[in-house]
Amino acid sequence: MDILILIFSFILFLNDKRAYAYIGLFLLSTQFFGYVPNSSDYLFKHNITDTSLVLIVFIVATDLLVKKNNLIYKDAYGKEIRNKLLYFISILIILSLISIIINGDKIFDNIRYLKNWLPLLLFFSLRYEKYVVLVDTIKLLFYITFFQLLIYHIEFIFKTPLLSISVTREEIMAGQVLERGNFLPQFTSLFFLFIIFRSSLFYINKKIKISFIILTLSGIIISATRSMLFAIIFSLGAGYFYSNKNKIKSIISIIPFLTIIIILVTLYSPFYARIEQGFIDVQNTFSNYDQMIVTENFSFRIFHLIERFNFIAQQPKTFLFGLGFIMEDSFRTNIFKIGLINSIGGVTQLDSGDISWSVLFVRLGIIGVFIYMYFFISLIIISSKRNKNSIGKIIGIYLIVNLLILSFFSSNITTGFFFLSIIFLFYINNREHEFGR
Numbered sequence: 482m483d484i485l486i487l488i489f490s491f492i493l494f495l496n497d498k499r500a501y502a503y504i505g506l507f508l509l510s511t512q513f514f515g516y517v518p519n520s521s522d523y524l525f526k527h528n529i530t531d532t533s534l535v536l537i538v539f540i541v542a543t544d545l546l547v548k549k550n551n552l553i554y555k556d557a558y559g560k561e562i563r564n565k566l567l568y569f570i571s572i573l574i575i576l577s578l579i580s581i582i583i584n585g586d587k588i589f590d591n592i593r594y595l596k597n598w599l600p601l602l603l604f605f606s607l608r609y610e611k612y613v614v615l616v617d618t619i620k621l622l623f624y625i626t627f628f629q630l631l632i633y634h635i636e637f638i639f640k641t642p643l644l645s646i647s648v649t650r651e652e653i654m655a656g657q658v659l660e661r662g663n664f665l666p667q668f669t670s671l672f673f674l675f676i677i678f679r680s681s682l683f684y685i686n687k688k689i690k691i692s693f694i695i696l697t698l699s700g701i702i703i704s705a706t707r708s709m710l711f712a713i714i715f716s717l718g719a720g721y722f723y724s725n726k727n728k729i730k731s732i733i734s735i736i737p738f739l740t741i742i743i744i745l746v747t748l749y750s751p752f753y754a755r756i757e758q759g760f761i762d763v764q765n766t767f768s769n770y771d772q773m774i775v776t777e778n779f780s781f782r783i784f785h786l787i788e789r790f791n792f793i794a795q796q797p798k799t800f801l802f803g804l805g806f807i808m809e810d811s812f813r814t815n816i817f818k819i820g821l822i823n824s825i826g827g828v829t830q831l832d833s834g835d836i837s838w839s840v841l842f843v844r845l846g847i848i849g850v851f852i853y854m855y856f857f858i859s860l861i862i863i864s865s866k867r868n869k870n871s872i873g874k875i876i877g878i879y880l881i882v883n884l885l886i887l888s889f890f891s892s893n894i895t896t897g898f899f900f901l902s903i904i905f906l907f908y909i910n911n912r913e914h915e916f917g918r
Contacts, residue, residue, distance in 0.1 A: 483509055483521055483532045490536050494543070499610070500617035503905070506540070507622060509533035510600065510898050511667055514629060516644045530898065534599050544606035558863050558911050559608045565859040566604055572852045573598060576845060580805035583798075587811060594806035594844070600897035603904045612912045615905050620683045622668060622902065623675065627689065629666035630696040637703050661705040661752075665697075670712060670882070671902060673697045674875045678720050682872065682909070698738075702745045705752045707759050708890035712882045714742065719878050775819060782836040782889060785819045789839045792816060793846065803846035804831065837888040840895045857884060857894070864907060872910040876903055 490505030510533035512519050519528045577595060580586045607615070629644075636643050675682075676690050701709050717735050746753050762777035766784075769776070773784045793799040809823075809831050820828040821835070833839055841850050857880065864876040880903070888894050 482523055483513075483529045484524055487532050487536055491539065494540065499614045500621060502536075502540075503614075503618040504621050504625070506533055506536050507901065509536060510901055514625070515664070515667060531596070533898075534596055537599055537603065541602045541606040544609045556608050556911065558866065558914065559604075559908065562856075562860055562863050562907070563604055565856045566601060569852050569856040570598075570601070572845075572849050576802055576849055577806055579802050580807065584805040584807070586805050586807040590808045590811055591806040593808050597896040597898070600901055600904075603901070604907075607904055607908050608911075610908065612909065615909045615912075616683055618905055619902075619909065623672050623685075626666050626668045626672050627693055627696075630669065630693065630700060633663075633666065633700060634696060634703070661703065663704065664706065665700045665704055665709060668902060669697055669700065670709065670716065671875075671879055673713065674716055674720065674878055677717070678875055678878075679872055698741060698745060701742075702749050702752055705755050707756060708887055710742070710746070710756075712886045714739065715886060716878050716882050719881065720874065723874060723878070773819070778835075781819065785833060786836055786839045786842075788817055788819050789843050793842060799846065801846050801848050803842065803844050803849060806844065807831070832892075834892045836890070837892050837894045840892055844895075860903070860907070864910060866914070871913060872906050873914075876906050876910065879903070 486505050486508055490502045490509075493499070493505065494502035508514065509529055512529050517529070519530055521527055521529050521532075573595060577591045580591055581588055632644055635641075672693065676685070676693050697713070701713060717738050721735050746756065758777065759779060762779040765774075765776045766780040769780065773788065775781045775784055793803060809829065812830050815827065815830065817828060817830050820830065821833060823829045831840070831843055841853065845853060861877045861880045861884075864873040864880075866873065883893055883899070893899050
């Protein structure tokens with residue numbers, strides 16, 4: 482199926498139906514928005530995300546070859562962030578050479594790791610894309626996310642899986658059983674910010690705006706995802722604080738949303754109990770710090786990070802450059818005791834879907850993480866240079882939330898795929914700044 486999407490995307494791209502081709506890219510890079518496993522046996526065994534990389538290379542090569550002399554605006558901010566990105570690409574190459582030459586890791590392992598950063602190359606090609614195509618892509622992605630939210634709620638209400646597993650049952654404190662939905666659609670938080678702070682990019686019916694806000698807030702309750710709850714609250718607070726010079730007005734603006742969220746959480750007692758459980762886990766984490774006893778999710782993530790950071794800090798080489806780009810299936814040493822259980826019953830050593838920082842420190846070392854953060858924070862600063870009502874604010878808040886909150890609950894920022902939607906929004910924002918919109 483993914484091969485067919487790839488072929489159709491090629492055809493659409495070459496026939497100037499680029500917005501639809503880019504949606505094909507999002508389909509492949511997100512494993513059909515998370516609804517199918519990454520591994521595919523269609524025609525031959527491969528990963529769906531690897532299929533998306535073929536499309537990315539095609540898009541980048543086509544744009545750089547055909548449009549390199551067709552830039553009609555200054556692109557000052559784009560050039561600035563691309564220069565920062567080149568530092569990160571350079572350190573990835575240096576770390577790869579260290580991994581191969583000094584560590585003796587396989588070249589193929591290095592290729593398998595580095596390919597996950599290939600989406601960043603779109604920073605170099607999408608600067609040539611038409612403004613209307615960039616906007617149309619985001620518009621289509623918004624309506625797809627809205628449709629996903631509708632299906633998500635239908636699945637939960639009727640306990641019937643349509644696109645994914647509809648309900649999971651989880652035993653929490655005091656013997657309570659929590660029925661919760663799966664994770665919210667991937668771009669929910671991004672478009673929630675979009676609706677709240679800048680929905681004028683394209684026309685959205687007022688009823689759809691209100692529906693999207695309601696579906697997002699109720700979806701957080703249904704999924705009982707504490708990290709998303711804190712992320713949304715932080716996003717609203719940061720957004721209103723940034724928008725209003727009158728900080729008292731900022732606080733007043735966020736009160737209605739906070740009130741609704743508090744009421745919903747309080748009324749749904751299992752989720753409220755799960756939040757209480759989370760606070761207990763935080764307390765237990767600090768009290769069990771010396772023994773590193775894992776009790777719940779938070780302690781698992783924190784001790785997972787500490788165990789790996791302490792290990793790489795033992796030697797200057799690993800501290801500076803990490804453990805290299807060796808893949809999990811080639812790493813035969815059981816160094817770490819804390820981690821997810823793999824398919825053969827052992828502890829996953831290098832990778833994790835639960836926290837980004839463990840993966841970043843193990844793979845990149847201090848130097849690599851520093852350069853990556855330099856690029857990441859520069860993207861926040863450069864995006865926010867526009868006036869406070871721009872898309873740049875949305876990009877900045879979204880990146881900050883993922884960096885400070887969600888990165889401790891997922892591996893979201895450990896690959897270039899995270900930046901796909903950001904690159905589109907970045908160049909929309911860039912064009913609007915150049916043209917004074």
